[in-house]
Amino acid sequence: MTVPPTFPLTGEPLALDLLNTRPTGAGDLIAGPEGLAAWLAAQKGRLGPVAEVGPAEVAAVHAVREAAGAALAAARRGGPPPADALRALNGAAAAAPAHPTLAWTPESGLTATPHRTGTPARCLAAELAQATADLLTDPRVREVRECEGADCVLLFLPAHPRRRWCVASACGNRARVARYYARHKP
Structure with a gap:
């Protein structure tokens, strides 16, 4: 029996959740169709439905993740993103x-839902490229931080300027315990 991957951090902007699928020591959490399907389930309601997840979807998501990582690294430093990263993101979108x-229901009235045309892999990549574009053009992009937890x-x-860890109950606790033991060494 395969143990489903654990996603250590979700609920950040979608592009960051995508980049966080490669935590230290856990490998690539979306390396294959099973892992990507689990990540998509964890993102329920944030992305359009994907009927089946196969190698094409995995490859498309990996391509967007690579381009997003390069573009975000540059944006965090205040520099221009690499041209090939922008080409990949623009191509995916x-x-x-x-x-x-448009749809009408008595419960919610008139709604407008985005609809994408294309293969499931292309639609998924386009949604993730759009989420990356939203993050890269957000004025707060330079505030994106890397967790201060060891490794x-x-x-x-x-959301708060004093936040230092991805998850206070995980990395934050480990840091506090390490400081405690450092102060109380015999």
């Missing part, structure tokens, strides 16, 4: 354009 689909590489956008 253009491969499955979105248009609004942690997860990224987060702090």
Whole structure:
């Protein structure tokens, strides 16, 4: 029996959640279809439905993640993103354009839902490329931080300026325990 991957940090901007699928010591949490399907389930409601997850979807998501990582690293430093990262993100977004689909229900009234055309892999990559574009153009992009926990590489956008760890109950506790033992060494 395969143990499903654990996603150490979700609920950040979608592009950061995508980048956080490679935590230190855990490998690539979306290396294959099973892992990607579990990550998509953890992101329920934030992405359009994906009927089946196969190698094409994994490859498309990996391509967006690589480009997003390079572009975000540059944006955090205040520099221009690499041209190849921008080309990859723009290509992914253009491969499955979105248009609004209007619907009426008595419960919610008139709604406009984005609808993308293209293969499932292209639609998924386009949604993630759009989420990356949203993050890269957010004025707070330079506030994105890397967790200060030992050996942690997860990224987060702090809601509070004093936030130092991706998850206070995990990395924060480990840091506090390490400080305690350092102060109380015999």
